[in-house]
Amino acid sequence: MAESSNQGERMQALALVSADELKRELQRKAKCIVEDDDYTIHDTEEVMDCLSALKDLKLRPAPPPQYLCPISHQLMKDPVVLASGQTYDRPFIEKWLNKGNRTCPETKELLSNLDLIPNLLMKELISLWCKKHGLELPDKDQGIITEADRDRFNSLLHILSSNDDIPEKIKAAEQVRMLTKQFPSLRAFFEEDSIAVTKLLDPLMSENVNDHPKLQEHLITTVTNISIHDANKKLVATNPVVIPLLIESLTFGTIETRSNSAAALCTLSSLESNKCIIMKAGALEPLVKLLDEGPLLAMKDAAAAIYSLILVKENRAVAVFEGVVKVIMKKITDRILIDKMLVLLALLSSYDKAIEQMIKLEAVSCLLSIIKEDRSDESKEHCITILHTLCYNDRTRLKEMWRDESVNGAIANLALNGTTRAKRKAKEIRRVNCIVENADYTIEDIDEAIHCLSALEDLKLRAAPPPEYLCPISHQLMKDPVVLASGQTYDRPYIENWLNKGNRTCPETKELLPNSHLIPNLVMRKLISLWCKDHGIEHGVIPESDRHHFNSLLQILSSNHDLPEKIKAAKLVRILTKSFPPLRAFFQWDTVALTKLLHPLMSGNVNDHPKLQEELITTIMNISLHDPNKKIIATNPLVIPLLVQSLKFGTLETRSNSAAALCTLSSLDSNKSIITKAGALEPLVKLLDEGPLLAMKDAAAAIVNLAVVKENRSIAVFEGAVKVIMKKITDRILVDELLVLLSMLSTYDKPIEQMVKLDAVSCLLSIIKEDTSDKSKEHCIAILHTLCYNDRTRLQEIWRDESVNGIIANLALNGTTRAKRKAKEIVERIDKYFSAAQTS
Secondary structure, three states: HHHHHHHHHHHHOOOOOOOOHHHHHHHHHHHHHHHOOOOOOHHHHHHHHHHHHHHHHHHOOOOOOOEEEOOOOOOOOOOOOOOOOEEEHHHHHHHHOOOOOOOOOOOOOOOOOOOOOOHHHHHHHHHHHHHHOOOOOOOOOOOEEEEEEEHHHHHHHHHHHHHHHHHHHHHHHOOOOOOOOOHHHHHHHHOOOOOHHHHHHHHHOOOOOOHHHHHHHHHHHHHHHOOOOOOOOHHHHHHHHHHHHHHHHHHHHHHHHHHHHHHHHHHHOOOHHHHHHHOOOOOOOOHHHHHHOOOOHHHHHHHHHHHHHHHOHHHHHHHHHHHHHHHHHHHOOOOOHHHHHHHHHHHHHHHHHHHHHHHHHOOOHOOOOOOOOOOOHHHHHHHHHHHHHHHHHOOHHHHHHHHHHHHHHHHHHHHHHHOOHHHHHHHHHHHHHOOOOOOOOOOHHHHHHHHHHHHHHHHHOOOOOOOHHOOOOOOEOOOOOEEOOOOEEEEEEHHHHHHOOOOOEEOOOHHHHHOOOOOOOOOHHHHHHHHHHHHOOOOOOOHHHHHHHHHHHHHHHHHHOOHHHHHHHHHHHHHHHOHHHHHHHHHHOOHHHHHHHHHHHHHOOOOHHHHHHHHHHHHHHHHOOOOHHHHHHHOOOHHHHHHHHHHHHHHHOHHHHHHHHHHOOOHHHOOOOOOOOHOOOOHHHHHHHHHOOHHHHHHHHHHHHHHHOOHHHHHHHHHHHHHHHHHHHHOOOOOHHHHHHHHHHOOOHHHHHHHHOHHHHHHHHHHHHHHOOOHHHHHHHHHHHHHHHOOHHHHHHHHHHHHHOOOHHHHHHHHHHHHHHHHHHHHHHHHHHHHHHHHH
């Protein structure tokens, strides 16, 4: 029983360890079994535990670092915010404060108060992440070190710094290594005790560092462990004995010691001030050697350390001098650690000497071959970036690339299908090689086309932000997230506006607030900033000067300025409300802003100035995307009539944007009645019939939104929607979108009659036979189900087709859940009807 308990504790401890640490532990224990005939069952169990932990780790994704407590380095179970804005797990920060500390552990700033405000948004994000990956949140007390553990740890350091018995020191060093690996909180011990590092490394200073390889291995691994704790990085690197010992171990130690020395240098070099200390100690030469000679895990550690050091441009020359380019090219050619090697090579390609060496080592053909292979998008991006640099420094290489390109077209393919950066670099390489024939176009035409295509590309690539990153008031990405006393997080300007109106409750929970303090939610700001960076989105607050500028533009529109001035102002307002979503909230707070905006369209015939009308209607579409504006806009007595009139008589773009605005506004149920009563369905159906594809999409989406209300379906049918929809579906235009609409309308008798007259059955059956989406087939079978329910003639028509093609039977087996159900019911009805007919 005790043995089982010990194994459980061991597995729990291993669950807290990183993959690299587990691999090193596995390597060490397996080596003992392989080399020592006198191994025990306990040794084999430990190896099996390591393998099980590695398997679990492989299956379990690593949590984002922002979800880990800065003290315990474990997933936070009960995240709380300090007055400094930093977030910690409650038990660990409480322990810190209970010791009498009055500063923030991360920022070291003196705390104005010791309140711990629940960070409910972080708790929700962590909970969602755990649920998504099938993990349970860690226990509240997991990883907390007792005083007894501290005393034991201190006694081990004492053995290392005072005892002359080498076996005792090795035993103590192994335990210290295991403790600093299993209990991240113990790493902070070295921050608190200024001589702890010296005690730890005493055995390596008193004699030749390499005389006792096992002792050296344990102590260097411990340095790697304690370096993970951010507060230790400066402390460890500035200790005059540490870096020289790491480099000596990196040069002469066992392969595991060398690998762990590289890992420690990598971790320490993440602090900018440490890079210089490590470089001056001569770390790059043994790191490059380890990258060249070491096994895979050691190579990874060496590559990571070199990468961290050459982020400083001045260090790249040293790395090239030490032969890193030759080693990297050798590894890439052998397809070893390609992704990591390409990152290093891309960094080094900013240095002329490195470029010369790459050219001599035939980097061009090597990189082109990687692009042709089924490699990751990131690897291809690095390849094309390096090739871009090479061809701009040596036109001979450009010819070499072009010869390959004319046969394989790898760069052209990347220009179409690569990452955003890869596309840009590939296009630039191709542009150098292509001479474009002159044609009758202007520079303005080119600029406008490029702008439109870039905007479309950005829109296609842009991902929707996680809903947790949006302010509950503005529904926009938070720029300055702050936590209320209720634990809820909001964007500062919006919650300040709420409080400045005299509200003393939390907008979300409605609970009364004990105070109106706003504490920065720094961890959320970091998460949002990282998300924006990953998706190429600029994330900044609109300056006050822009707000004043925006107000002045509205003033021009509502005053007696001449028409060209108003058109110019309207265009700028349109661009601003498109480019800067936070400005859309301006209309939420300023009650007369909407009236100012639409003033030019009220003072005369709305269609007299089509360009002005187009700009203002597009602005309405932009600002209606902001959820709180939807009701404000639709209930303004001027807006919907203006949109309907523009939908009828405006330019094609104005009509399309009017439809888009009506679609967005009608997503709010209370607005649907206002829009339908204003007579929007007639011009929407007309636009669906006559408009180009983009306008048709906007019209279809608006009609679908309005037809959600059953009473509006009869109006849509009266306005000829069924005939238009059947015409488009027959021509295979917007089939998916229009089948949704037809399915909605088929709940009403009149459209069923019209569908039957328009030969809907054969049309829908032909769509099911085609390779259309599962959703389209589902809508088709649902409509057919309705059509044949009370019409035996239609049922007979379906049966004739089914007896030849069997498509409904196939759908009953392979369709979506709803499609299967509808198809089975049709098949049953056919069987029942025709069985009865044969009997009679």
